Amino acid sequence: MNEAVMREEVVAARGIKVAFGAVKALDGADLVLRAGECVGLVGHNGAGKSTIVNVINGGLSPQEGTVSYGGAAGYHGIAAARASGVRCVFQELSLCPNLTVTENVRVMHGDLKGFGWRRRGLSLVSGQLDEIFPGHRIDCDSTVEDLSIAERQMVEIAISFAACTERPRLVILDEPTSSLDAGLAAQLMTYVRRFVAAGGSVLLISHILGEILSTCDRIVVMKDGKVVADRPATDFDTRRLVETMGSVVREHGFQRTAKEKAREPILSMEARHGSQLGLQAFSGEIIGLAGLGGHGQTEALLDLYLSANSNWWPAREPKMAFVAGDRALNGTFSLWSIRRNLSISSLKALSSRSMVDPALEDGLSDTWKKRIEIRTPDMHNPILSLSGGNQQKVLFARALATTARIVLMDDPMRGVDVGTKQEVYEILRAEAAAGRTFIWYSTEMDEIRLCDRVYVFRDGAIAAELVGDQITEANVLAASFAGGEAA
Numbered sequence: 001m002n003e004a005v006m007r008e009e010v011v012a013a014r015g016i017k018v019a020f021g022a023v024k025a026l027d028g029a030d031l032v033l034r035a036g037e038c039v040g041l042v043g044h045n046g047a048g049k050s051t052i053v054n055v056i057n058g059g060l061s062p063q064e065g066t067v068s069y070g071g072a073a074g075y076h077g078i079a080a081a082r083a084s085g086v087r088c089v090f091q092e093l094s095l096c097p098n099l100t101v102t103e104n105v106r107v108m109h110g111d112l113k114g115f116g117w118r119r120r121g122l123s124l125v126s127g128q129l130d131e132i133f134p135g136h137r138i139d140c141d142s143t144v145e146d147l148s149i150a151e152r153q154m155v156e157i158a159i160s161f162a163a164c165t166e167r168p169r170l171v172i173l174d175e176p177t178s179s180l181d182a183g184l185a186a187q188l189m190t191y192v193r194r195f196v197a198a199g200g201s202v203l204l205i206s207h208i209l210g211e212i213l214s215t216c217d218r219i220v221v222m223k224d225g226k227v228v229a230d231r232p233a234t235d236f237d238t239r240r241l242v243e244t245m246g247s248v249v250r251e252h253g254f255q256r257t258a259k260e261k262a263r264e265p266i267l268s269m270e271a272r273h274g275s276q277l278g279l280q281a282f283s284g285e286i287i288g289l290a291g292l293g294g295h296g297q298t299e300a301l302l303d304l305y306l307s308a309n310s311n312w313w314p315a316r317e318p319k320m321a322f323v324a325g326d327r328a329l330n331g332t333f334s335l336w337s338i339r340r341n342l343s344i345s346s347l348k349a350l351s352s353r354s355m356v357d358p359a360l361e362d363g364l365s366d367t368w369k370k371r372i373e374i375r376t377p378d379m380h381n382p383i384l385s386l387s388g389g390n391q392q393k394v395l396f397a398r399a400l401a402t403t404a405r406i407v408l409m410d411d412p413m414r415g416v417d418v419g420t421k422q423e424v425y426e427i428l429r430a431e432a433a434a435g436r437t438f439i440w441y442s443t444e445m446d447e448i449r450l451c452d453r454v455y456v457f458r459d460g461a462i463a464a465e466l467v468g469d470q471i472t473e474a475n476v477l478a479a480s481f482a483g484g485e486a487a
């Protein structure tokens with residue numbers, strides 16, 4: 001018997017079937033997690049990853065199959081999972097926005113009670129934050145809605161790993177680094193390895209294949225509700241992983257454009273916060289905003305957007321479209337259908353005599369459903385019936401479907417699978433070649449490398465402008481830290 005099989009079973013889900021109406025979210029999936037291992041779970045958007053997490057977490061009862069905790073089949077549910085030491089950091093963050101960080105610890109840890117709980121909760125979460133993200137600057141007395149999306153993600157991760165009366169045995173991390181910059185993501189992965197070395201178990205779900213390959217001991221690949229591979233991580237490299245997921249690795253032979261300077265910029269932002277550098281965008285360029293997360297990139301995008309649009313009366317033909325990064329907060333209309341979520345920014349083009357033409361609206365939604373493969377049987381279904389990555393695709397389609405000449409993107413690829421990302425990159429290239437301009441904040445270096453020109457942000461200001469071959473990870477990192485010199 002090999003070592004993995006001998007290790008103690010923390011959770012085992014076998015033969016799991018879950019259907020939502022006509023959609024078979026899980027179609028006989030197996031997933032076994034053991035102590036002392038980090039398992040990577042990958043698959044295309046809608047493959048069933050979050051659904052199997054909900055089953056393991058006890059929040060969803062399967063129509064068929066069994067779930068056992070600690071090797072003993074028995075009661076299944078949230079309480080059983082919790083009692084077995086299962087904790088989960090959800091893709092759609094679940095902190096209460098109107099409570100402080102410490103009060104959220106109290107909500108998540110029912111055993112934190114009695115006199116002095118606030119003081120104990122504060123030291124629990126701040127200690128855990130220090131351990132996972134040394135050097136973080138989160139004030140645990142602040143209200144969650146005042147934190148950035150990255151800080152909220154960090155807090156939720158810290159609360160899940162924190163041991164109040166009992167240590168967690170299995171922590172499920174569903175897209176934990178989607179809002180973290182490379183430095184914070186690396187800190188988290190280092191901590192995950194420490195937790196696993198001490199006997200803990202981690203299930204890591206991510207579309208960033210590099211972190212799966214470098215952090216996990218075993219990788220499980222899902223496709224259309226089934227597990228199609230379950231092997232040691234050493235059996236995979238990026239290409240094999242992508243192919244097992246059912247996508248094809250494409251080489252990007254993008255030709256960077258050198259269009260600037262000769263013409264008038266179509267957009268500019270003055271230098272700020274003591275920097276000498278402002279931002280200029282020319283027609284047909286893809287401009288990247290890089291740097292450590294939370295250093296003013298999102299604020300710069302919002303300022304650019306508000307410089308051309310009213311924030312209370314939407315223009316009928318806006319000059320700029322905006323793809324929001326925090327889809328739950330300011331991206332999706334959660335009570336609307338997928339189709340309405342997609343068409344909302346194109347109403348003028350879809351209207352005749354001031355009335356929206358349903359046939360045109362259906363045409364638009366069918367076109368984009370095919371173009372970026374929105375996985376749903378019916379675009380009239382509610383937006384929340386989509387998996388997270390598919391919701392993000394709808395936000396993308398909403399912006400690209402407009403006639404806006406400039407598209408601002410606030411780290412828009414969060415949770416989008418690798419196959420779709422490649423499709424979207426090609427759409428961006430084609431649209432840029434046709435004259436559209438993209439200003440793209442991304443926390444992923446692979447995306448920053450696809451840009452024609454990059455502005456690196458530091459402390460709210462532009463610290464460096466990199467063009468063409470200057471766009472390297474080393475130069476971005478050097479400019480991201482005070483005293484660093486980009487080559």
Ligand SMILES: Nc1ncnc2c1ncn2[C@@H]1O[C@H](COP(=O)(O)OP(=O)(O)OP(=O)(O)O)[C@@H](O)[C@H]1O
Pocket residue numbers: 020023024025043044045046047048049050051052091375376384385386387388389390415417
């Ligand atoms: N509450 C629901 N109602 C209807 N369909 C649902 C519901 N939840 C999930 N689904 C469907 O089940 C399938 C699996 O979704 P799931 O969220 O598990 O995918 P995923 O692999 O986590 O995707 P992603 O990478 O985008 O997060 C999808 O087709 C999704 O649309």
